Amino acid sequence: MSGIVIIGAGHAGGSAAGFLRQYGYTGHITLIGAEPYLPYQRPPLSKAWLKGEASLDDLYLRGDTFYTDQNIDAHVNTQAVSIDRIGKTVTLLGGITLPYDHLILATGSKARPFPAPGADRVPHHLLRTLDDAEALKNALHPGHRIGLIGAGYVGLEVAASARHLGCEVTVFERESRILARVASPALSNFFTEMHMGRGVGIFTEAAITELSLGQGDKKVVHLADGRTHEFDLLLVGIGALANDDLAQAAGLECANGIVVDAEARASDEHIFAIGDVTSRTLPVYEGRFRLESVPNALEQAKQAAAAITGYKAPMVETPWFWSDQYEFKLQIAGLLRPDCRTIVRGDPAGGAFSVFHLDGQNRLMTAECISKPADFMAAKLLIAKGVALDDAIADPEVSLKPYLQ
Numbered sequence: 037m038s039g040i041v042i043i044g045a046g047h048a049g050g051s052a053a054g055f056l057r058q059y060g061y062t063g064h065i066t067l068i069g070a071e072p073y074l075p076y077q078r079p080p081l082s083k084a085w086l087k088g089e090a091s092l093d094d095l096y097l098r099g100d101t102f103y104t105d106q107n108i109d110a111h112v113n114t115q116a117v118s119i120d121r122i123g124k125t126v127t128l129l130g131g132i133t134l135p136y137d138h139l140i141l142a143t144g145s146k147a148r149p150f151p152a153p154g155a156d157r158v159p160h161h162l163l164r165t166l167d168d169a170e171a172l173k174n175a176l177h178p179g180h181r182i183g184l185i186g187a188g189y190v191g192l193e194v195a196a197s198a199r200h201l202g203c204e205v206t207v208f209e210r211e212s213r214i215l216a217r218v219a220s221p222a223l224s225n226f227f228t229e230m231h232m233g234r235g236v237g238i239f240t241e242a243a244i245t246e247l248s249l250g251q252g253d254k255k256v257v258h259l260a261d262g263r264t265h266e267f268d269l270l271l272v273g274i275g276a277l278a279n280d281d282l283a284q285a286a287g288l289e290c291a292n293g294i295v296v297d298a299e300a301r302a303s304d305e306h307i308f309a310i311g312d313v314t315s316r317t318l319p320v321y322e323g324r325f326r327l328e329s330v331p332n333a334l335e336q337a338k339q340a341a342a343a344i345t346g347y348k349a350p351m352v353e354t355p356w357f358w359s360d361q362y363e364f365k366l367q368i369a370g371l372l373r374p375d376c377r378t379i380v381r382g383d384p385a386g387g388a389f390s391v392f393h394l395d396g397q398n399r400l401m402t403a404e405c406i407s408k409p410a411d412f413m414a415a416k417l418l419i420a421k422g423v424a425l426d427d428a429i430a431d432p433e434v435s436l437k438p439y440l441q
């Protein structure tokens with residue numbers, strides 16, 4: 037019996053299975069996941085889960101009877117090892133072969149390994165899966181010294197959670213500021229102050245030359261300037277890599293992820309790819325992007341399910357992302373571009389403000405909003421409509437609504 041095979045039971049794969057049924061697909065759906073869990077949400081792993089504020093039930097995308105109720109054949113702890121595009125089959129570890137009419141690749145991404153000498157000998161944590169998060173949670177004890185390598189969103193969320201748990205936290209960032217690749221200098225400054233104000237040590241331009249083991253199992257970070265720092269626990273959070281090996285081995289076009297079109301279709305008309313593993317285009321922004329966000333996973337899951345079933349294609353959304361650190365909720369609409377000028381709307385010292393990024397024609401390209409949900413909602417629409425703004429918006433009392441008309 038053919039049908040649809042989905043490889044990867046994460047946010048994108050699990051959602052695609054649900055959308056296929058919602059859009060009226062009645063054929064066979066098989067969902068294959070390498071992890072021992074049904075699809076769950078990763079965002080809480082660095083936040084509520086670490087702090088002990090979320091249960092397993094809170095993490096799951098759907099209730100445990102959803103898959104049987106919807107006649108979705110979900111297999112966890114099972115890995116797909118090859119794709120035969122001519123025979124239209126997928127082979128699983130252990131040799132079972134599944135035929136497909138359509139294949140959806142939702143294999144996500146994996147934590148980038150730390151390349152410094154000694155990283156192979158010195159135990160350190162990565163954070164991608166629920167098992168990773170559970171191991172980290174069990175190792176975070178009050179008073180322990182935690183070293184975080186990499187000041188991206190995941191690293192900084194862990195820093196905030198670890199401080200909440202009473203750990204001593206030090207962050208090492210290779211670039212000249214935290215969040216250097218993913219946020220404006222204004223936002224980096226804000227979070228630097230927030231973290232340092234809560235007792236987190238931050239080293240920027242920190243070139244780590246080596247990791248070693250110290251006395252009593254301490255983990256030692258060696259910096260290029262000769263200084264060393266000892267920790268009870270190290271976490272490496274230096275980004276993620278696309279899990280596109282299966283696709284590459286099957287000869288699908290890949291370029292930092294599986295290349296897909298606006299319907300999430302890969303370079304084979306019977307194969308779709310969705311979520312973190314894809315390289316996609318977007319309206320408004322030129323180029324190809326590998327987005328690592330829940331909204332992207334959901335949007336592409338809808339695109340693939342719609343294309344397969346003939347259901348109405350979803351509206352393309354302005355890409356967005358969120359991060360929670362301490363009491364601050366960051367929401368970002370749009371993608372950062374280096375060629376924009378910025379307008380700060382509101383006062384960062386008050387803990388609620390937005391940074392608006394305008395292109396040469398004053399069109400909004402990106403908005404970074406701290407605890408400003410109304411600015412964020414407006415910005416998503418303003419970006420999609422290509423509306424030009426002016427300097428008056430620096431005043432938070434100036435409404436954004438008139439610009440939307």
Ligand code: FAD
Nearest residue numbers: 044046047048070078079115116143144311312328329330
């Ligand atoms: P994944 O969730 O990675 O799922 C892919 C699944 O495929 C995995 O379970 C993997 O084991 C499986 N798989 C891979 N290869 C195979 C194979 N050959 N056979 C079978 N199964 C396979 N996003 C936000 O928008 N906001 C946030 O605040 C946020 N916080 C995050 C915090 C953390 C700690 C992490 C790790 C991510 C966070 N993200 C956040 C990103 C978000 O979780 C991802 O963008 C999203 O999970 C992508 O979904 P996905 O299904 O594409 O990939």
